[in-house]
Amino acid sequence: xxxxxxxxxxxxxxxxxxxxxxxxxxxxxxxxxxxxxxxxxxxxxxxxxxxxxxxxxxxxxxxxxxxxxxxxxxxxxxxxxxxxxxxxx
Numbered sequence: 001x002x003x004x005x006x007x008x009x010x011x012x013x014x015x016x017x018x019x020x021x022x023x024x025x026x027x028x029x030x031x032x033x034x035x036x037x038x039x040x041x042x043x044x045x046x047x048x049x050x051x052x053x054x055x056x057x058x059x060x061x062x063x064x065x066x067x068x069x070x071x072x073x074x075x076x077x078x079x080x081x082x083x084x085x086x087x088x089x
Contacts, residue, residue, distance in 0.1 A: 009044035022080035
């Protein structure tokens with residue numbers, strides 16, 4: 001819980017082709033719980049490090065995307081993600 005650094009997922013979705021196109025590796029997002037998803041590695045978009053282990057922070061598959069954190073509570077980074085989601089083509 002709290003602020004965590006977002007990093008691209010190895011072998012996952014490229015940020016440049018996703019709702020993360022305005023996010024830089026190392027930008028922070030705000031998490032309000034400690035759930036962890038175990039998605040297919042090909043659909044992982046962003047990870048965080050939690051207790052020394054990579055945990056999925058966002059996923060994407062085709063037109064579907066989801067975040068484990070709260071974009072609306074994540075400041076400018078979150079606004080960038082929400083804006084990319086709303087304006088994607």
